[in-house]
Amino acid sequence: MKLADLYMYLNADIKKIEEELEQSVLSEHPALKSASLDLLQAGGKRIRPVFVLLGAKYGNYDIDRVKHIAVSLELIHMASLVHDDVIDNAELRRGSQTIKAKWDNRVAMYTGDYIFAKAVEKTTFFNDGNINTILSHAMIQMCLGEIEQIRDQYNWEQNMRIYLRRIRRKTALLIAVSCQLGAISAGASKQEQIRLYQYGYNVGMSYQIIDDILDFTGTEKQLGKPAGGDLRQGNVTLPALYAMDRDPSLKRDIVQLIEDEASSSQDITPIIEAIKQSGGIEYSKELSRKYLNKAYSALDSLPDIKATKSLREVATYIGGRKH
Numbered sequence: 001m002k003l004a005d006l007y008m009y010l011n012a013d014i015k016k017i018e019e020e021l022e023q024s025v026l027s028e029h030p031a032l033k034s035a036s037l038d039l040l041q042a043g044g045k046r047i048r049p050v051f052v053l054l055g056a057k058y059g060n061y062d063i064d065r066v067k068h069i070a071v072s073l074e075l076i077h078m079a080s081l082v083h084d085d086v087i088d089n090a091e092l093r094r095g096s097q098t099i100k101a102k103w104d105n106r107v108a109m110y111t112g113d114y115i116f117a118k119a120v121e122k123t124t125f126f127n128d129g130n131i132n133t134i135l136s137h138a139m140i141q142m143c144l145g146e147i148e149q150i151r152d153q154y155n156w157e158q159n160m161r162i163y164l165r166r167i168r169r170k171t172a173l174l175i176a177v178s179c180q181l182g183a184i185s186a187g188a189s190k191q192e193q194i195r196l197y198q199y200g201y202n203v204g205m206s207y208q209i210i211d212d213i214l215d216f217t218g219t220e221k222q223l224g225k226p227a228g229g230d231l232r233q234g235n236v237t238l239p240a241l242y243a244m245d246r247d248p249s250l251k252r253d254i255v256q257l258i259e260d261e262a263s264s265s266q267d268i269t270p271i272i273e274a275i276k277q278s279g280g281i282e283y284s285k286e287l288s289r290k291y292l293n294k295a296y297s298a299l300d301s302l303p304d305i306k307a308t309k310s311l312r313e314v315a316t317y318i319g320g321r322k323h
Contacts, residue, residue, distance in 0.1 A: 003045060003321075006313045009306070010053050013063045017049050020071045024118050035099045035111040039078055047207075048073040048178040050314070051200060055182025057307035058192045068125040069181045072135065075119035077174060080142060082112035087150060088233055131181060138177045145169025154234035156244065156255050163241055164205075167212075172204030179311075195298045199311060202295035207318050209288040212237035213281055214321075216272050228272045234258060238287070239280035250274050292319045 004011075025036035049070035056066040084090070085098040086108045100108040116139075123132055148166050152158050179200035183193045215230045216239050230237050231254070236244075244251035254271055275281070295315045302308050 003047070003314070003317055006317060007050055007054070007310050010050065013053055013067070014046065014049065016063055017046070017053075017067055017070050017074070020067050021074060024071055024075060024122065025115060031103065031107055032111060032114055035103055035107055036115060038096075038102065039082060039099055039111070039115075046074060047314075048077055048175060051175060051178035052182035052185075054307045054311055054314075055179040055188070055196045055200075056186035057305065058183050058196070058303065059186025059188035061186055065125075066182060066185050068122050069131070069185045070178075072119045072122040073174065073178045073181070075115050075122065076135075076139060076142070079112045079115035079119065080146070082108050082115065083146070086112075087146070090229075126185065128184070131184060134177050134181060134184075138173050141169040141173050145171075149235060152236070154259065156236065156251060158236055158241070160238075160241065163236070163238055167205060167208040168201075171208040171211075172201050175204035175207065176200035192302060195302050199295045199298040199315075202291045202298065203315050203318060206288045206291040206295065206315070209238055209284055209291070210318060210321060213239060213284050213288070216240075216275055217281060228268045231271070232258060232268060238284045239275050239278075242280035242283045243275040243278035246278055246280075247274075250278065288319060292316075 007014075022037070025039075026033060052066060052070040052073055053063075056062075081093065082099055085093060085100045086105050089100075090098050091101040098108070099111055103111075120135075123135055126132075145166050145168070148162070149170065152162060152166070176197045177200070179196035180193050183196050188196075212230065215237065216228060218227055231240055240254065244254060250271075253274070257268060257271060292315055296312060299308055299312055
């Protein structure tokens with residue numbers, strides 16, 4: 001089963017969001033237009049807009065209203081990917097050339113800035129300071145998470161607290177506010193807004209942990225990039241963090257290989273296998289499950305409607321995904 005199969009009844013509304021996304025990134029400048037459309041047409045799970053739509057189902061659902069929040073959240077996510085690829089010097093994303101690779105760093109950075117600006121512009125539809133405050137806070141936290149990742153690159157002494165704070169800021173908060181803002185835009189109750197935020201936060205934490213696991217267990221075809229890419233770039237994720245904490249000799253091997261000037265051409269498969277053998281994958285999966293259980297608990301007090309079932313199924317899918 002594909003993720004999209006879990007919310008097929010939203011397909012018509014998701015199509016509207018796709019159309020709105022395309023209109024939002026159009027620019028009179030040829031380079032900006034081409035780069036933005038390339039990114040949009042590369043596809044993606046569109047999971048944030050889906051969470052917005054599902055959150056809105058707890059209030060007075062109106063796609064012509066809620067689409068503005070859904071598009072804004074996806075644009076913020078898209079813009080962050082463009083900037084990420086510049087920072088990581090990434091050539092591929094989802095198996096296609098990144099904007100940075102196809103154009104250059106300058107075009108990529110301005111494209112990301114342009115898309116961020118378009119995201120903010122979309123929220124002007126709502127005359128609601130609370131929506132803007134929540135969205136602004138999430139964007140600030142995301143930027144802090146990115147800065148922390150840059151700061152902690154090749155920092156082999158970081159701990160679990162640093163890792164969890166980073167993924168909270170980089171991933172979980174945007175998913176949390178996707179659920180929350182969907183509810184707010186549809187006039188759902190305060191209690192429902194809180195529960196949906198809690199659900200989204202815990203699903204977001206689980207989602208990123210699974211992503212970090214897949215970077216070690218997935219194939220290049222599944223990932224759209226070589227396995228172990230995070231580690232090669234000096235980004236220490238949970239499986240590696242666990243492995244290095246349990247085995248100082250493995251930590252020395254990782255540091256020596258990754259910091260070697262010729263490491264970009266070296267095979268890191270033995271390091272990946274050692275991390276798998278350390279128990280780091282199992283430990284990470286268990287932590288992901290704990291976050292998922294908290295997400296399920298947040299749904300228990302929500303109305304028994306189709307959206308609640310979908311949110312539960314999406315969480316289960318995320319916890320078990322293979323790519």
